[in-house]
Ligand SMILES: O=C(O)CCC(=O)C(=O)O
């Protein structure tokens with residue numbers, strides 16, 4: 456229990472929004488970090504996302520399966536060098552279905568085909584947004600590695616309160632689907648230096664697994 460005053464149990468933040476602390480053990484976290492390092496390499500590797508009205512996201516990103524850019528998906532790095540996006544490995548789909556099954560207590564057969572890997576250095580954050588570029592209402596599966604962050608989970612109507620802030624730590628799972636699928640959410644800050652030392656990661660990685668609802 457890591458000397459916690461209050462144990463971190465699985466918790467529903469809203470209908471369909473479930474936080475499962477410590478879902479990945481250290482070995483699984485290490486495997487994912489190793490995979491992320493390989494995915495981050497060019498071609499179609501880690502990049503800075505430029506927003507349509509100028510400005511850049513502070514989080515750097517690499518995509519698997521489908522390339523996300525503001526605001527849509529393509530099979531190539533359409534807003535960059537045009538290289539083909541890296542493939543989405545089938546084992547990540549299995550991991551996503553296992554996550555949904557455990558978070559919701561039901562079987563999952565959803566065809567996961569997108570991974571967005573976000574890298575947060577010490578100063579990085581992500582503003583409140585909705586994951587609304589997919590054509591499927593399958594739940595989004597989010598895995599956290601490295602530094603702890605403050606994850607803000609809001610409502611489906613507005614970018615403003617009510618919201619709930621929750622700490623996502625290395626190994627935590629967060630799933631949002633059903634009535635929460637289009638809720639606003641973001642990462643106001645990370646807590647630099649809180650990553651488990653055994654992971655060998657400086658900063659925070661977040662992997663979101665999604666179903667595109669797009670053909671082939
Ligand atoms: O880093 C996180 O925990 C959230 C990432 C996110 O919301 C996204 O990639 O759309």
Ligand SMILES: [Fe+2]
Pocket residue numbers: 584585586640
């Ligand atoms: Fe998101």
